[in-house]
Amino acid sequence: AQSVTQLGSHVSVSEGALVLLRCNYSSSVPPYLFWYVQYPNQGLQLLLKYTTGATLVKGINGFEAEFKKSETSFHLTKPSAHMSDAAEYFCAVSPGGYQKVTFGIGTKLQVIP
Amino acid sequence: DADVTQTPRNRITKTGKRIMLECSQTKGHDRMYWYRQDPGLGLRLIYYSFDVKDINKGEISDGYSVSRQAQAKFSLSLESAIPNQTALYFCATSDFGSGERGETQYFGPGTRLLVL
Numbered sequence: 452a453q454s455v456t457q458l459g460s461h462v463s464v465s466e467g468a469l470v471l472l473r474c475n476y477s478s479s480v481p482p483y484l485f486w487y488v489q490y491p492n493q494g495l496q497l498l499l500k501y502t503t504g505a506t507l508v509k510g511i512n513g514f515e516a517e518f519k520k521s522e523t524s525f526h527l528t529k530p531s532a533h534m535s536d537a538a539e540y541f542c543a544v545s546p547g548g549y550q551k552v553t554f555g556i557g558t559k560l561q562v563i564p
Numbered sequence: 565d566a567d568v569t570q571t572p573r574n575r576i577t578k579t580g581k582r583i584m585l586e587c588s589q590t591k592g593h594d595r596m597y598w599y600r601q602d603p604g605l606g607l608r609l610i611y612y613s614f615d616v617k618d619i620n621k622g623e624i625s626d627g628y629s630v631s632r633q634a635q636a637k638f639s640l641s642l643e644s645a646i647p648n649q650t651a652l653y654f655c656a657t658s659d660f661g662s663g664e665r666g667e668t669q670y671f672g673p674g675t676r677l678l679v680l
Contacts, residue, residue: 483667493673497668500666545667554606
């Protein structure tokens with residue numbers, strides 16, 4: 452079985468500040484890890500994913516995430532927040548095969564001018 | 565045109581009514597899913613289908629039913645709607661099994677349902 456924990460259901464940052472959204476996972480097999488973003492009144496869309504290989508993964512809109520196996524973490528970062536980054540962000544784990552994807556509860560990011 | 569579409573986008577209904585939410589996709593994916601999103605609870609899986617002949621219950625299937633009419637269409641029904649089914653409903657697809665590592669899902673825009 453797998454699970455995902457997102458620390459902080461709401462995060463506020465100032466425009467231009469570092470964005471850090473935390474995600475920890477548990478999985479009985481080597482996981483595939485994802486971050487999705489949901490803009491207001493839209494469905495979720497893929498931001499980035501980790502499968503194998505390089506542990507630092509770059510995604511769209513300047514976001515990146517680092518897979519740390521020893522810490523079972525996959526935190527999402529962006530060096531400088533923009534107003535357009537205001538959205539809800541979901542971390543997800545996919546063990547592969549016929550096991551279903553598990554989503555975290557989401558973190559709402561507010562960007563303050 | 566959007567790859568995953570949902571109709572209606574918004575719906576208000578009364579307790580006890582039967583309603584159907586529809587999902588269509590042009591991505592050619594075999595796997596389709598229905599989720600509901602509630603504040604503070606994230607996404608919860610209602611039903612999923614790995615192909616036209618395969619339907620499976622998710623974690624919160626009570627009070628819901630589904631129909632996979634074709635590879636491209638997956639409908640969710642609320643047989644007798646109740647107020648705690650008020651939520652945002654999402655359809656998603658994936659093509660996992662075609663060699664991709666990890667299952668990327670593609671979401672529709674959602675249906676906002678209010679049950680009075």
